[in-house]
Amino acid sequence: MNFRLAAVALVAVLAGGLVALAVLPGPREQVANVLPSTGKALVGGPFSLVDHTGKAVTDKDFRGRYMLVYFGFTHCPDVCPSGLQVVAAALDKAGAKAEQITPLLITVDPERDTPEQLASYVPSFHPRLVGLTGTPEQVAAALKAYRVYAKRVDDPKSSAGYTFDHTSLIYLMDRNGEYIAHFTHATSVDRIAERLAKLQ
Ligand code: NI
Numbered sequence: 001m002n003f004r005l006a007a008v009a010l011v012a013v014l015a016g017g018l019v020a021l022a023v024l025p026g027p028r029e030q031v032a033n034v035l036p037s038t039g040k041a042l043v044g045g046p047f048s049l050v051d052h053t054g055k056a057v058t059d060k061d062f063r064g065r066y067m068l069v070y071f072g073f074t075h076c077p078d079v080c081p082s083g084l085q086v087v088a089a090a091l092d093k094a095g096a097k098a099e100q101i102t103p104l105l106i107t108v109d110p111e112r113d114t115p116e117q118l119a120s121y122v123p124s125f126h127p128r129l130v131g132l133t134g135t136p137e138q139v140a141a142a143l144k145a146y147r148v149y150a151k152r153v154d155d156p157k158s159s160a161g162y163t164f165d166h167t168s169l170i171y172l173m174d175r176n177g178e179y180i181a182h183f184t185h186a187t188s189v190d191r192i193a194e195r196l197a198k199l200q
Contacts, residue, residue: 041179045145052118052131067173073109083185088126093193108150
């Protein structure tokens with residue numbers, strides 16, 4: 001159900017974020033006047049949240065480490081579990097480099113995803129997966145920073161009566177919290193693992 005959203009978000013990221021790539025095809029002289037020689041992607045930024053142990057954390061607590069950031073929610077029936085399985089499998093396959101990467105699940109559903117709920121969920125995917133939640137305002141700020149779309153929609157089949165349509169992207173961020181690359185829950189584990197293993 002989220003493939004279309006992922007595609008839309010992907011286009012948005014490519015169009016809005018990857019200034020550096022846009023520079024590559026053209027001669028330097030032609031682009032020098034319109035684009036800076038280095039471009040910062042527009043994905044990522046400060047966040048202030050609560051982890052699954054109940055501790056307040058910010059993006060700065062992860063400085064010095066790579067982050068694999070996925071936005072989802074624990075009641076998601078299919079896409080989120082796929083995304084988190086891909087993250088976990090890629091980490092397991094990336095070898096020693098994986099030790100320098102922190103996988104994060106930032107909830108889009110803070111109402112149901114309390115720290116306790118996240119604590120009962122994240123270890124089933126990976127022992128180092130960090131679950132993050134917060135007030136609705138804190139979560140909304142994190143969504144905005146990462147340009148993630150999440151919309152609550154009615155769902156009579158769900159016990160709570162609602163679910164979320166949301167972007168399903170896995171963001172790879174560098175040691176300074178800046179964007180490197182992104183994948184989706186449908187990207188092959190091998191491709192992600194290869195990219196992780198190449199990190200400097
Ligand atoms: Ni989901």
